[in-house]
Amino acid sequence: xxTYSKMNLNVTGQIFGWTLQISLLFFSNSxxxxxxxxxxxxxxxxxxxxxGIDTISFFQYANKGxxxxxxxxxxxxxxxxxxxxxxxxxxxxxxxxxxxxxFKLNEFVNGRKYDGIRxxxxxxSYEDPSLMREKLTYDICKAAGLHALRxxxxxxFINGNYWGLYxxxxxxxxxxxxxxGNKNAEVFETMDFGSPCFYSQDPIYWEVENGNPSVNxxxxxKLTSILANTPDNQYLDTIPKYFNMDDFLTYQAINVYLLNxxxxxxxxGNQLYLFDxxxxxxxxxxxxxxxxxxxxxxxxxxxxxxxxxIPSVFNGKCPINRITTLxxxxxxxxxxxxxxxxxxxxxxxxxxxxxxxxxxLQPAIYSDNRKMPTNHEFDVAVGYGNLTFGSxxxxxxxxxxxxxxxxxxxxxxxxxLGFQCTNNLLDNEEESSFVVYPNxxxxxxxxxxxxxxxxxxxxxxxxGQCVSEGELKVGQNExxxxxxxxxxxxxxxxxxxxxxxxxxxxxx
Numbered sequence: 001x002x003t004y005s006k007m008n009l010n011v012t013g014q015i016f017g018w019t020l021q022i023s024l025l026f027f028s029n030s031x032x033x034x035x036x037x038x039x040x041x042x043x044x045x046x047x048x049x050x051x052g053i054d055t056i057s058f059f060q061y062a063n064k065g066x067x068x069x070x071x072x073x074x075x076x077x078x079x080x081x082x083x084x085x086x087x088x089x090x091x092x093x094x095x096x097x098x099x100x101x102x103f104k105l106n107e108f109v110n111g112r113k114y115d116g117i118r119x120x121x122x123x124x125s126y127e128d129p130s131l132m133r134e135k136l137t138y139d140i141c142k143a144a145g146l147h148a149l150r151x152x153x154x155x156x157f158i159n160g161n162y163w164g165l166y167x168x169x170x171x172x173x174x175x176x177x178x179x180x181g182n183k184n185a186e187v188f189e190t191m192d193f194g195s196p197c198f199y200s201q202d203p204i205y206w207e208v209e210n211g212n213p214s215v216n217x218x219x220x221x222k223l224t225s226i227l228a229n230t231p232d233n234q235y236l237d238t239i240p241k242y243f244n245m246d247d248f249l250t251y252q253a254i255n256v257y258l259l260n261x262x263x264x265x266x267x268x269g270n271q272l273y274l275f276d277x278x279x280x281x282x283x284x285x286x287x288x289x290x291x292x293x294x295x296x297x298x299x300x301x302x303x304x305x306x307x308x309x310i311p312s313v314f315n316g317k318c319p320i321n322r323i324t325t326l327x328x329x330x331x332x333x334x335x336x337x338x339x340x341x342x343x344x345x346x347x348x349x350x351x352x353x354x355x356x357x358x359x360x361l362q363p364a365i366y367s368d369n370r371k372m373p374t375n376h377e378f379d380v381a382v383g384y385g386n387l388t389f390g391s392x393x394x395x396x397x398x399x400x401x402x403x404x405x406x407x408x409x410x411x412x413x414x415x416x417l418g419f420q421c422t423n424n425l426l427d428n429e430e431e432s433s434f435v436v437y438p439n440x441x442x443x444x445x446x447x448x449x450x451x452x453x454x455x456x457x458x459x460x461x462x463x464g465q466c467v468s469e470g471e472l473k474v475g476q477n478e479x480x481x482x483x484x485x486x487x488x489x490x491x492x493x494x495x496x497x498x499x500x501x502x503x504x505x506x507x508x
Contacts, residue, residue, distance in 0.1 A: 004312035034476040035178070036115025036150060036170065039074070042135075044156035046168060048083065049073040055158055058219070059086065059097040067107045070190075074114055083107025090391075091126040091291070094152060098164050098370040100124045101156075102171075119171035122156060124164070127390040128291055129373035129381035132357055132364060134167050137258060137290035143344045144250050144336065147179050147275075147286055152327050155364050163175055164368040165361065172286065173210070176275060180284075186211030187219055187286075196243070196274065196283075197228035197318035201339050209273060219276060223283055227319045236328055240282070245319070246332055249284045252320050254287075254338035257345060257410060258309055259295035259402075266298060294402050299395045304405040309337055309413035338408055338421035347407040347488045348504065354399050358382055382485040384508055403441050404488065404506035414431035434493050447477040450495070454493045481507050 025180060039046070051071045067083030083104040086092060091100050105112045112118075125131040134151065139146035148168040156163040177183035187210035190196070194205040199221045208216050218503075223242050228467040230238050239245050251272070255263040263270045273286035297306055302311075310333075314320050323330040344350075366375050373381060373389065379385045383398045390396065415422070435448040447457060449472065455481075459468040468485060470494070481489075484507045493501045 011154055014024050035113075036174065037115070039115045039117055039120065040150035040152050040168065040170060042152040045165070045360060046075055046152060046267050047073075047157065048075075048154050048168075049157040049160075051159060053084070053158060053306075055097070059099055064088070064092065065410070067104060068284075069108055071073070072103065077114070079105060079112065079114055081108045082112065087121065088124075088126075091124055094126050094370075094372075096370040096372075098124050100126075101166075117171075117174055117175060121169040122166040122172060123168060123169050123291070124227075125291060126372060128296060129387065129389045129396060130294075130379050131167075131361070131371065131373075131378070132354070132382065132399065133292075133294045133296060134169070134290045136350075136353070136399075137254070137293040138169075138287075140254060140258070140340070140344055141251070141287045144254060144339060145283060146251060146254075147175060149175055149205060150290075153361060162367065162369075164370040165364045172273065172288075175286065180275065180277055184211065185211050186216045186219070188274045188276075190269055190272055190274065192262070193269045194267040194271075195224075195318055196248075197224055198269070205269070211276070216276065220274070223274075232325050233323070235322065235326060239319075243283050244277075244285060245329065248319070249323070249329060249333040250336040251285050251287055252318075253333055253340060255293075256307065256309065256311060257337060257340045257406065258292060258293040259302060259304065259406075260293040260299075261296075261298040261302075262289055262292040264320050265307075265311060265313055268317065292398060295397050297390065297392060297394045297396075299397070303411050304397060304402045307409070309410055309417065310335070317352075334414065334417070334419050335421060337414065338419075341410045341414070342421065345403065345407065347491070348505065350403045351400060351493055354382060354403070369382065377398060387432060400486070401505070401508065404508065408439060408506070409467040414448075418488065434501050434503065436503050436505050440508045441481060442508055443482045444480050445480050445505060447472055447479055448475065455500065458492045458494065460490045460492070461485075 016178050045472065049072065053068065064086050066084045070084050071078060071079050071080045072082055072084070073079075078210065085102050086099045087102045090102040102119070103122070104119045105114055106118050123134060125134060126135070135153065138148050138151045151170065152168040154166050154168045156166050172187070173183040176185055176187070188268055189207045189209040191204055191207075200206060201217060206220065226238060226242050254260070254262060255265055259265070271289045273288055275284045275286050276315055277284045295302075310323070314323070323333050335407070359508075365371060365378055371378075377389060380398055381389070381396065382400065384401045384404075385398050386395050386401065387447065389400070410456075437446055439445070449455065455472045456472065457470060457472055457482075458466050461467050467489070468479070468481070486507050488504065488506055491503055491505060492499050
């Protein structure tokens with residue numbers, strides 16, 4: 001057994017042994033026994049109040065990265081003399097001065113922290129009409145076992161004025177310290193053209209984001225050469241010594257599942273961070289930049305129902321293209337899609353997550369006069385359907401539409417590929433005597449089953465309420481669902497007092 005197979009079996013066993021814990025990880029970031037457990041508690045909306053800033057000069061004329069001194073109140077606790085600056089690229093161009101911000105508590109006073117944290121960001125969800133994409137995606141990354149930043153939401157007030165709802169994001173240095181014990185370690189940032197297989201010190205490809213450049217560059221040069229030039233017959237033994245390929249493949253599976261085109265899907269490279277983990281003595285992928293996930297753009301070419309599980313755009317893009325020549329890598333990648341489709345992004349579970357966020361965030365979003373979407377556009381963006389939105393006027397799918405259609409597409413693709421998920425969490429629909437179609441459906445569903453006797457069925461919504469029931473005759477049965485609201489439903493099949501089967505369908 002080669003090195004990769006040994007490591008992959010171990011990691012796969014760990015990942016799929018976590019399935020009972022993933023729901024807790026996905027629905028809450030609040031159970032951390034470490035620094036930041038209060039700041040990144042995502043069960044409520046935090047409040048951050050800045051005092052002493054001239055908003056005209058700060059937002060219109062100040063340079064990004066140049067800190068100004070200000071007093072900040074976080075959830076009722078005031079910290080004076082901390083550093084605040086604007087950040088971002090496209091998001092910095094927000095026309096209503098709702099710019100993304102960076103807070104550095106120890107910029108002017110050494111050792112200053114809040115909840116054990118020295119630095120954090122506020123992101124503005126500039127072109128996301130749901131204002132939820134980034135938060136949902138980081139939660140999915142964490143549930144999949146990646147080294148992911150913690151996130152929550154906050155209402156920002158400046159000089160007493162409500163400035164809007166922001167996504168509260170952990171600073172990368174805090175993650176390096178939390179997961180690897182070294183916030184000053186060597187880290188590379190790759191731009192959209194910076195492939196892990198291509199070495200260049202041109203900042204259009206790579207930049208030293210942290211650490212000592214004289215140490216960093218030679219190690220990156222070696223990594224890119226090994227990833228690009230190691231032949232297939234040596235790849236599985238060589239690569240795990242230098243690069244965590246399992247995490248890289250899981251990360252790409254998330255990009256594909258969520259149609260995040262700010263990745264290998266859209267560019268020759270991928271905007272991410274490579275952490276030089278001296279603990280493992282190899283490079284580790286740090287996911288980053290998810291404001292375009294859930295199909296926010298490039299929908300003129302791809303949508304949740306058309307982007308394949310193994311998309312053609314991977315062809316020729318190193319190192320993700322190795323899944324086409326090495327079955328072990330392909331298996332790891334497809335098992336990551338299984339984990340997403342059957343556990344983390346299960347349509348019932350993910351819809352419940354979206355519902356809880358809507359209930360928590362809607363009042364703060366409705367009263368946010370600086371947000372880009374109107375209140376109506378927000379409602380469409382978190383529901384079923386599509387809307388035209390953003391600077392490129394993309395046809396953006398509503399989150400619930402995306403979840404429903406993507407679940408069906410990936411499920412069908414895995415079946416067409418003949419892939420058997422090793423987590424044993426695939427639905428048993430293929431083995432069932434009952435067939436429900438079409439799925440998703442609009443006005444009616446057909447219920448077919450093999451057998452010699454009649455059954456009954458019951459349809460339940462995600463709140464556990466029975467919304468329809470009836471009898472099934474042997475053969476094909478048409479059942480109207482036009483009276484149901486759009487959403488995800490469970491349909492149970494009963495033989496007298498015994499439940500025989502349960503399946504899921506989507507009403508759109």
